Amino acid sequence: MTVYQATASAPVNIACIKYWGKRDTKLILPTNSSLSVTLDQDHLRSTTTSRADASFSKDRLWLNGKEEEIKEGGRMSTCIREMKRLRKEEVEDKNPNEPKLSTFNVHICSHNNFPTAAGLASSASGFAALVSSLANLYALPVSASDLSLIARQGSGSACRSLFGGFVAWQMGSNPTGVDSLAVQVAEQSHWPDIHALICVVSDDKKGTSSTSGMQRTVETSALLQHRIKEVVPRRMEEISKAIMERDFDAFARVTMADSNQFHAVALDTEPPIFYMNDVSRAIIGLIVEYNRVGVEEGRGYRAAYTYDAGPNAVIYAPKENVKEIVELVVSYFPQREGSFKDNFGLFGGGQVVGRIP
Numbered sequence: 001m002t003v004y005q006a007t008a009s010a011p012v013n014i015a016c017i018k019y020w021g022k023r024d025t026k027l028i029l030p031t032n033s034s035l036s037v038t039l040d041q042d043h044l045r046s047t048t049t050s051r052a053d054a055s056f057s058k059d060r061l062w063l064n065g066k067e068e069e070i071k072e073g074g075r076m077s078t079c080i081r082e083m084k085r086l087r088k089e090e091v092e093d094k095n096p097n098e099p100k101l102s103t104f105n106v107h108i109c110s111h112n113n114f115p116t117a118a119g120l121a122s123s124a125s126g127f128a129a130l131v132s133s134l135a136n137l138y139a140l141p142v143s144a145s146d147l148s149l150i151a152r153q154g155s156g157s158a159c160r161s162l163f164g165g166f167v168a169w170q171m172g173s174n175p176t177g178v179d180s181l182a183v184q185v186a187e188q189s190h191w192p193d194i195h196a197l198i199c200v201v202s203d204d205k206k207g208t209s210s211t212s213g214m215q216r217t218v219e220t221s222a223l224l225q226h227r228i229k230e231v232v233p234r235r236m237e238e239i240s241k242a243i244m245e246r247d248f249d250a251f252a253r254v255t256m257a258d259s260n261q262f263h264a265v266a267l268d269t270e271p272p273i274f275y276m277n278d279v280s281r282a283i284i285g286l287i288v289e290y291n292r293v294g295v296e297e298g299r300g301y302r303a304a305y306t307y308d309a310g311p312n313a314v315i316y317a318p319k320e321n322v323k324e325i326v327e328l329v330v331s332y333f334p335q336r337e338g339s340f341k342d343n344f345g346l347f348g349g350g351q352v353v354g355r356i357p
């Protein structure tokens with residue numbers, strides 16, 4: 001008996017220009033384009049195994065060992081349905097000898113090797129790994145951008161995790177969503193000198209999910225309108241240019257400004273949303289000071305912080321500064337015993353700065 005099973009992993013991505021707001025909540029079409037860096041596969045990742053079998057009575061999902069309900073009409077069920085449709089159209093209809101896997105139910109098992117729903121982009125790696133594992137299972141002859149259209153319908157940020165390196169999610173304009181997809185701006189090898197440090201301030205599940213938080217922002221924030229119309233289009237140009245020119249100073253300025261504005265629109269939401277905490281803000285203070293000294297010494301900005309929908313800091317920096325930044329962070333935020341993971345090898349071989357405080 002043939003076993004139809006496939007496994008795939010996907011890394012998280014951390015946005016420099018943040019996605020925050022949907023113009024279509026069902027298709028997950030964003031109110032603005034976004035751009036992120038995909039971290040190395042080796043560390044923060046989701047690994048997903050999918051199996052199709054004629055004997056399965058329904059689609060089922062286990063996340064980190066616990067079964068989760070697949071709600072009808074929900075995101076997980078949409079992704080599975082769309083992948084089955086591609087299997088039928090791209091494989092079975094074209095080659096009648098292929099097994100009709102699109103008619104079988106699937107069992108899916110996924111693990112994250114980092115905190116889930118804590119603002120470290122688990123929904124991004126999670127849905128990217130899901131779509132990739134089904135694409136392997138179904139032997140789909142489709143591109144990463146094609147798959148990004150489906151991952152997007154699981155979680156918006158997931159569409160960017162189908163590529164490595166520097167990735168843009170183009171918001172698109174078609175109401176069907178066909179042009180709202182991810183494209184690679186540059187491979188990691190274009191700028192391998194950039195490293196990412198993850199400072200885990202808290203691995204608690206966030207109080208307000210990204211999905212509900214951004215919807216509330218769309219409904220209540222006037223600042224968001226300014227952001228999506230005036231600010232983000234310009235920043236997408238600026239950051240793309242900074243990446244192409246490997247201009248860290250410009251990359252850092254845009255990245256930090258966009259993190260700040262994202263948290264400002266969260267605050268401008270009614271009722272307000274706070275994702276950062278005192279430790280997050282103290283880390284910002286540290287990086288601001290570090291950059292002030294860099295500018296004084298004529299070296300420009302040397303590090304960039306960014307925060308997603310949670311208190312955990314991601315610090316992008318050129319490799320030569322990483323050791324110094326780790327020492328700085330550790331000296332201000334002594335690590336709990338055993339939590340410091342040195343040389344963790346993130347994007348371009350960066351590090352994880354354990355747990356703070």
Ligand code: ADP
Binds near residue numbers: 126
């Ligand atoms: P995060 O900041 O971690 O992305 P979100 O609130 O955006 O937090 O999304 C968290 C949700 O994403 C989880 O509650 C779960 O529904 C989904 N998710 C996380 N990891 C996976 C995974 N490996 N496979 C499928 N879905 C996942």
Ligand code: DP6
Binds near residue numbers: 020121123124307
């Ligand atoms: C702050 O992709 O998690 O991380 O599409 O509702 O699943 P849904 O939201 P999600 O939002 C991510 C928001 C962010 C910024 C970003 O990754 O661009």
Ligand code: CO
Binds near residue numbers: 121123124210
């Ligand atoms: Co998410």
